Amino acid sequence: xxxxxxxxxxxxxxxxxxSAYPAxxxxxxxxxxxxxxxxxxxxxxxxSEKAKFFYQQLNLSGDFKxxxxxxxxxxxxxxxxxxxxxxDQLISKAMTIKSVLCTYHPTVHH
Numbered sequence: 495x496x497x498x499x500x501x502x503x504x505x506x507x508x509x510x511x512x513s514a515y516p517a518x519x520x521x522x523x524x525x526x527x528x529x530x531x532x533x534x535x536x537x538x539x540x541x542s543e544k545a546k547f548f549y550q551q552l553n554l555s556g557d558f559k560x561x562x563x564x565x566x567x568x569x570x571x572x573x574x575x576x577x578x579x580x581x582d583q584l585i586s587k588a589m590t591i592k593s594v595l596c597t598y599h600p601t602v603h604h
Contacts, residue, residue, distance in 0.1 A: 511567065513567075513568070513571060514556065515554055517554070518545060518558075519545075521551075522545050522548050526541065526574070538565050541565060542565055545564075545568070546560050
């Protein structure tokens with residue numbers, strides 16, 4: 495799992511801030527891990543939208559905005575270090591693989 499840091503560097507942190515919404519973040523992190531295991535491209539915007547969805551589904555009180563600052567802290571709390579797999583990158587990789595196959599295996603057609 496290259497999208498979750500193996501060593502969360504807990505010993506190097508000055509403080510570990512706890513979430514104001516631990517149930518929502520636990521649900522969000524479970525969803526995140528499942529989607530990444532499926533190879534689903536996830537952006538920060540999508541994760542923020544899903545956070546708002548879980549917040550509503552759990553009927554939590556307060557004023558949750560899923561801001562960029564919240565997203566950064568969420569990623570730090572859960573050791574998430576990469577959100578850069580996009581659909582375009584996946585398509586590009588698939589095209590590269592297909593072009594290599596076409597070069598070495600002429601029976602593969604474009």
